[in-house]
Amino acid sequence: MSGQNNDIGKVSIIISRGSLDGVYPGLILANGARMEGFEANLFFTFFGLDAIIEKRMDKLSISTVGNAALRLPWGQKMPTWLGMLPGMASFATWMMKNEMEKLDIPPVREFLQIIKDSGAGIYACKLAMDMFHLKREDLWSGVDDILTVGDFYQISTGGLVLFT
Amino acid sequence: MPTRELFGKTIEFDDDGHLKNFSDWNEEIAKELAKEEGIAELTARHWLVINYMRREFPRLGDAPTLRKLTKESGVDTKELYELFPKGPMKKAAKISGLPKPKGCI
Structure with missing residues (x-):
């Protein structure tokens, strides 16, 4: 498949769960989007934040x-x-x-680094950060920014939004 | 099956626009396919990737994964995306005379 007709353009993927099986589909979709030449954003919210919390990201488990x-x-x-x-x-x-x-x-950390190096954006949800009393320094250093839901829609404009 | 005349030879392509036969490939064809993918000139860094892909394919039966390539070829993820913009593994496979990669990673 090639040519402009198959160009989705941009995909913004929300990862809301923190188990391994909750996190990987979003990572694979984001990486796959970049491999196809589409723009990609990852937005981690609620328990999905565990995947970008420095002290937790290497210890995700299956539920x-x-x-x-x-x-x-x-x-x-x-x-x-x-x-x-x-x-x-x-x-x-x-x-x-x-x-x-x-x-x-x-593994999650290495996969996130690959996705980041591919040029995708990696974001944390502000509301979930506040709710769990998390600070910027608790996050993996590769996270680009902490966004409100409004900010997230701004960066997603013109593309697909996938919730996982 | 689409065929094309390239450098005085009739070359078979598959429906994805990749070379049908691995052995039909040569450096001239690689340069031509690269141009069609928007890569005006193949540098030494491109050739590092292409030669790695050609070396690994017969053994793996598929294109190597991006992870394997970046670990073993000396070209990292960022550079790979710069060398082959918009779909690095698919483009590198095409230019290297490999079929479209089968994997998801």
């Missing part, structure tokens, strides 16, 4: 509680009560990180 689609390594559905057992979240996270490494999907 095993309340995740009805989770399966055991041999393909059988995981009983939901099992997800509550100690160690299950870290086990599932370890499994998923292994699989991602096989596909050459980078």
